[in-house]
Each structure stands twice: as C-alpha cells, then as structure tokens.
Amino acid sequence: MPRFEHGIERGVGMVIEAIIVAILFSAFVEAGLIPRLYFILFNMASIVGLVFLIDKSRYWSYGYLLGWVFGIVLTAGTLIQTELFGWFDLLLYGATASAAVYLRLKIRL
Template sequence: MVVEALVVAAMFSAIIESGLVPKFHFTLVNVISIIGLVFLIDKSRYWSFGYLAGWILGLFFSLGTLIQTEFLGVFDLLVYGATAFGAVYLRAKIHM
C-alpha cells in the first residue's frame, strides 16, 4: 500500500505539474474523495477490529509517504485524521 501511494502520488504530481489536467479538476476529485470518506466512515461499523487496525496502519504509512512527496497538505491530514477518528469512534460506540 505504501509503494502504491508513492507511485500514485508521483504520477498525479507529474500530471498536474505538466498541465495535462487543470487544477480545478484535481480539486473536484478531492471534494468527491472527501464525500467518499464520509461514506467510508458509515460503512466502517461492519468492519472487524483487526480490519480497522490494518486500515489505520495502512493510512498512517501511506500518509507519511504522500507527505514526503509533498502531495498532501495540512488540510488533507486533518481530513484523513478525522476519518480515522470517526471510524474508530463509530466502531467503539457500537461495541459499548
């Protein structure tokens, strides 16, 4: 997953920097991705604790790689952090 995140980040950075895709389209994809993350939190109630822990670990390692490539910024960290927190909170609330 970490290698995949690195490759995708490098590809998207190259495409945007070369001007092949307008920055507006990239922003639109980010907004759609955020909406998808909201649905992801909702579906996380069906995950096992092991799957949730693996997802958070994969997210942690992927974000580290994407930050090193300067593909993600502070806003992205906040969004993904809120997603992880929401998924853990929902899973813990179900089992309390």
C-alpha cells in the same frame, strides 16, 4: 472475515493510490491537459468518498479497523517526511481514521 493484515493492506493502498492520483492529476493540470476545476472537483469527490468509507466502517471487524488505522499511520508518517503528503492530507486521513474508530466503538457500546 478480513483480519488485521487485510486492514493494513487497505490502509497503505488507500494512501498510496491517493498520492499517485494526485501526482498524475497535478501533472495533467500543469501540462494544460485538463482544467484546474476538474482537479478541485476530483478532490471534493474523494472527500465525499471518505465520508462513505466512514459509514461502511461500522461493518468492519476490530482487527481490520486496527490494521487499516495502522496502515494509514505507517504510510502517512513516511510520506509526510518525503513531502509527498501535506498537513491537510494528514488532517483529512487522521479525521477519517478517528471518525471510523469512533463510529465502530459507538455501535458496539
């Protein structure tokens, strides 16, 4: 069963991967290599992926879930200071974390 440290790893990795992909995609858009529509569609698909992630969080252990939330908070807090992470991103990941915790608690109660 995955534990707290595995959740931290996934939370941090998830945010870092999102930042890297966003930087690459925006560079490709600015260089004219891909249309802006693809960037928008990719962002929409990522949000849908977060919804599916929330659904799967019901199978996570409490330790893993706590680690995942801690990893997101730790990474997002750092990245918001470097301006690589915007307020929309903070809101999106905060809502995802809140929904995952709510779903997990609702199932157990």
